[in-house]
Amino acid sequence: MLSDSDLPPLQLLVVFESAARLLSFTAAARELGTTQPAVSQQIQALEASLGVALFERVYRGVVLTDAGHILLKTTQSSLRDLREVLQKIKQKPKSQRISVATDFAFAAFWLMPRLPEFRRLHKDIDIRIHTSQSEVDLASLEADVAVLFGEGQYQGYVAEKLLPEVVYPVCSPKLYAEFGGFPGLADLIKAPLLKLNADMGQKWMDWDLLFQLNGSQWTPSESVMEFDNYTLLAQAAISGQGIGLGWSPLLDDFIQSGVLIALSEFAVQSDHGYHIVVSKKRAPTASVSAFIDWLKS
Amino acid sequence: MLSDSDLPPLQLLVVFESAARLLSFTAAARELGTTQPAVSQQIQALEASLGVALFERVYRGVVLTDAGHILLKTTQSSLRDLREVLQKIKQKPKSQRISVATDFAFAAFWLMPRLPEFRRLHKDIDIRIHTSQSEVDLASLEADVAVLFGEGQYQGYVAEKLLPEVVYPVCSPKLYAEFGGFPGLADLIKAPLLKLNADMGQKWMDWDLLFQLNGSQWTPSESVMEFDNYTLLAQAAISGQGIGLGWSPLLDDFIQSGVLIALSEFAVQSDHGYHIVVSKKRAPTASVSAFIDWLKS
DNA sequence: CTGATAACATAAGCTCAGCTTATCCCATGT
DNA sequence: ACATGGGATAAGCTGAGCTTATGTTATCAG
Numbered sequence: 001m002l003s004d005s006d007l008p009p010l011q012l013l014v015v016f017e018s019a020a021r022l023l024s025f026t027a028a029a030r031e032l033g034t035t036q037p038a039v040s041q042q043i044q045a046l047e048a049s050l051g052v053a054l055f056e057r058v059y060r061g062v063v064l065t066d067a068g069h070i071l072l073k074t075t076q077s078s079l080r081d082l083r084e085v086l087q088k089i090k091q092k093p094k095s096q097r098i099s100v101a102t103d104f105a106f107a108a109f110w111l112m113p114r115l116p117e118f119r120r121l122h123k124d125i126d127i128r129i130h131t132s133q134s135e136v137d138l139a140s141l142e143a144d145v146a147v148l149f150g151e152g153q154y155q156g157y158v159a160e161k162l163l164p165e166v167v168y169p170v171c172s173p174k175l176y177a178e179f180g181g182f183p184g185l186a187d188l189i190k191a192p193l194l195k196l197n198a199d200m201g202q203k204w205m206d207w208d209l210l211f212q213l214n215g216s217q218w219t220p221s222e223s224v225m226e227f228d229n230y231t232l233l234a235q236a237a238i239s240g241q242g243i244g245l246g247w248s249p250l251l252d253d254f255i256q257s258g259v260l261i262a263l264s265e266f267a268v269q270s271d272h273g274y275h276i277v278v279s280k281k282r283a284p285t286a287s288v289s290a291f292i293d294w295l296k297s
Numbered sequence: 298m299l300s301d302s303d304l305p306p307l308q309l310l311v312v313f314e315s316a317a318r319l320l321s322f323t324a325a326a327r328e329l330g331t332t333q334p335a336v337s338q339q340i341q342a343l344e345a346s347l348g349v350a351l352f353e354r355v356y357r358g359v360v361l362t363d364a365g366h367i368l369l370k371t372t373q374s375s376l377r378d379l380r381e382v383l384q385k386i387k388q389k390p391k392s393q394r395i396s397v398a399t400d401f402a403f404a405a406f407w408l409m410p411r412l413p414e415f416r417r418l419h420k421d422i423d424i425r426i427h428t429s430q431s432e433v434d435l436a437s438l439e440a441d442v443a444v445l446f447g448e449g450q451y452q453g454y455v456a457e458k459l460l461p462e463v464v465y466p467v468c469s470p471k472l473y474a475e476f477g478g479f480p481g482l483a484d485l486i487k488a489p490l491l492k493l494n495a496d497m498g499q500k501w502m503d504w505d506l507l508f509q510l511n512g513s514q515w516t517p518s519e520s521v522m523e524f525d526n527y528t529l530l531a532q533a534a535i536s537g538q539g540i541g542l543g544w545s546p547l548l549d550d551f552i553q554s555g556v557l558i559a560l561s562e563f564a565v566q567s568d569h570g571y572h573i574v575v576s577k578k579r580a581p582t583a584s585v586s587a588f589i590d591w592l593k594s
Numbered sequence: 595c596t597g598a599t600a601a602c603a604t605a606a607g608c609t610c611a612g613c614t615t616a617t618c619c620c621a622t623g624t
Numbered sequence: 625a626c627a628t629g630g631g632a633t634a635a636g637c638t639g640a641g642c643t644t645a646t647g648t649t650a651t652c653a654g
Contacts, residue, residue: 006380009640010307013379026601038642040603045641052386059650060601067386074382078375082310083303085371089349089364156621306611323630335613337631342612356621357630453650577649 012046013075015039016054020072024061097126098287101143105230106274107131109250111147118294125287144288146277147295149204159275162295163249167205168267170237170246170260182243182263185216192223192242194233205245205270213268309343310372312336313351317369321358394423395584398440402527403571404428406547408444415591422584441585443574444592446501456572459592460546464502465564467534467543467557479540479560482513489520489539491530502542502567510565 019028025039032039047054054068064072102111107129115127130143152159169188182188196204211218225242227233234251237244238259246255246262254260276292278284284292316325322336329336344351351365361369399408404426412424427440449456466485479485493501508515522539524530531548534541535556543552543559551557573589575581581589 007311007376007383010311010379011641014304014307024601034641035643036602037604037644040601041641044603050383050387057602060599062602071382071386074378078378079304081371081375082307085368086304086347089368090347308612321630331612332614333631334615334633337633338612341632354631357628359631 008046008049012042012049013071014079015042016046017072017075017079019043019055019062020064020068021076023063097128098144098285098291099128099130100291101130101146101148103149104131105247105250106147106149108231109234109253113253118291121294122287122290125290127291144278145284145292147274148277149272149274151272152275152277154277156280157277158280159277161273162276163274165205165270165272165274166248166267167210167245167269168248169210169243169263170251170255171243171263172238172240173258173261174240175243176261178240185211185214185266188243188263188266189219192225194236194242194244195224195226196230196233196245197226205247205268205272207245209270210245210266210268213270214266305343305346309339309346310368311376312339313343314369314372314376316340316352316359317361317365318373320360394425395441395582395588396425396427397588398427398443398445400446401428402544402547403444403446405528406531406550410550415588418591419584419587422587424588441575442581442589444571445574446569446571448569449572449574451574453577454574455577456574458570459573460571462502462567462569462571463545463564464507464542464566465545466507466540466560467548467552468540468560469535469537470555470558471537472540473558475537482508482511482563485540485560485563486516489522491533491539491541492521492523493527493530493542494523502544502565502569504542506567507542507563507565510567511563 015028015032018031019025019039022028022031025043026036029036029039043055050067052067053065054071055062056065100111111129118127119125146157147162148154148159149165152161169182171191175191176182179187179191182191193207195207208218223242225236227236233244234246234254236242237246238254243263246260248267251260251262255262276295278288278292312325312329315328316322316336319325319328322340323333326333326336340352347364349364350362351368352359353362397408408426415424416422443454444459445451445456446462449458466479468488472488473479476484476488479488490504492504505515520539522533524533530541531543531551533539534543535551540560543557545564548557548559552559573592575585575589
């Protein structure tokens with residue numbers, strides 16, 4: 001239904017509005033950076049397409065007809081509205097706010113503690129974080145960038161390794177002292193072990209694999225506490241309820257501050273890790289690139 | 298302050314609105330009667346001029362960005378407003394209402410009695426009459442057409458003779474009977490004479506000139522009543538207060554109905570008269586031409 | 595009264611914006 | 625693996641929209 005067959009070239013309305021406001025084709029030409037004959041011909045073209053006189057030519061200028069007055073009123077308001085919305089759009093670049101998708105653990109232990117630094121460096125960039133306990137669904141999520149744990153293979157996306165998966169047992173200093181340390185792997189199972197349920201689809205390192213990679217065989221400890229949520233597991237470890245698996249660099253801050261002790265001699269590494277993932281369909285904006293550079297630093 | 302340097306070419310907004318509504322450049326091209334590459338390039342030009350992406354290109358089409366949504370809303374309302382006002386202007390041609398300038402006498406005695414007939418013949422034409430007792434000031438009056446008494450010379454205007462000045466004494470049948478008729482000019486001055494003051498700038502026939510044109514010399518009657526307004530003079534004649542000068546065809550209706558008696562043997566004609574006067578600056582519209590044709594009939 | 599001035603109208607010529615055709619690329623569906 | 629749809633891009637053409645030049649008219653000033 002809406003089509004331009006019933007509209008004259010709209011640029012003619014811009015010229016009309018200027019001439020009608022200034023009541024002079026010569027003045028309009030000056031304002032529009034063109035010439036009087038151009039304005040004269042364009043007004044003529046507009047009047048011809050409408051079949052209505054918009055101006056009455058008088059000595060040294062023009063005056064508006066009734067039809068001209070009516071058209072001026074609407075044209076001025078429409079042009080004003082359009083100018084305002086175009087100005088609004090230009091002032092709010094799409095790249096000013098970026099959305100980041102990641103899992104809960106990375107968001108909680110790594111990103112959130114460090115985000116103030118990014119914000120200090122980039123005051124004009126607003127970060128919105130989408131987190132999920134389960135595997136992030138990239139297809140339905142329109143994030144600008146994702147930081148995901150895994151192998152780094154996502155169809156339609158480019159993934160770049162950010163952090164390798166380095167895992168080691170961690171416990172509180174209190175528990176460590178209570179058991180007199182853990183010189184060997186076999187000593188670990190004397191204490192309660194904190195286990196993350198891996199049935200959420202996440203390919204996380206677990207105790208079984210850690211023992212294998214350390215050249216030993218995992219035998220279930222008599223006391224194993226299971227968690228669905230890594231943050232709860234970490235809290236349990238901090239409060240001395242058992243030994244958990246710590247992922248570098250998620251728990252680095254706790255280890256550095258002495259809240260947790262890393263049993264680094266049992267550290268293992270896999271080919272998994274956290275990756276920066278962006279869509280192949282969109283070149284990253286300047287803001288997204290700035291965020292990615294900061295992640296890598 | 299308002300200038301087009303801050304507006305993109307507005308035709309781009311027409312193309313944008315179609316593509317945004319249909320969410321497809323190909324469909325927009327069909328609607329606008331052009332081709333998909335043209336639409337693609339125009340949208341790109343618009344996005345480049347704004348520095349903002351308005352569409353996200355997806356499989357088999359496009360979706361709007363936030364900025365695109367904002368722009369669509371305003372563009373649709375502005376285009377709708379403009380379409381409506383342009384339609385309104387086209388439907389109400391300026392030529393539907395015409396303004397006629399004339400003097401009071403012509404308006405009162407000739408035009409107004411006949412106007413219903415014109416209206417019956419032209420139901421779509423609205424007449425607006427501007428009258429004046431003094432000489433009509435054409436320069437400041439923006440009438441479409443004027444009917445003026447005079448010689449027919451007006452700078453910047455085309456004048457066409459409508460009615461010659463034919464003047465004769467008139468009186469009421471009562472007065473005529475009271476004086477037993479007026480066989481000769483000399484008999485006229487036995488009765489009171491009604492005189493129009495000519496100091497208004499109007500070049501009207503007066504008693505002096507009428508006597509001269511009848512080969513006699515005007516000697517003031519003992520009883521002369523003067524009037525500034527011809528309608529009052531006519532009323533005085535009708536009510537039997539004296540003999541007045543009647544202008545054909547202004548008083549034709551009264552003579553025909555017997556309200557007044559024309560002393561036709563003393564009728565004179567000058568080179569003055571009523572003229573149809575139109576501006577050289579404007580070709581008459583169809584309505585004005587219809588009115589002029591009707592005047593002549 | 596004459597000449598100057600301002601401003602719109604018109605004519606003719608030039609040029610590049612806006613269109614076209616052709617082709618490429620990609621995602622999806624069968 | 626092939627077909628299809630739809631946006632992106634390149635290259636070429638043309639006429640809309642501009643320019644310069646000139647004509648016309650009304651008004652003003654000397």
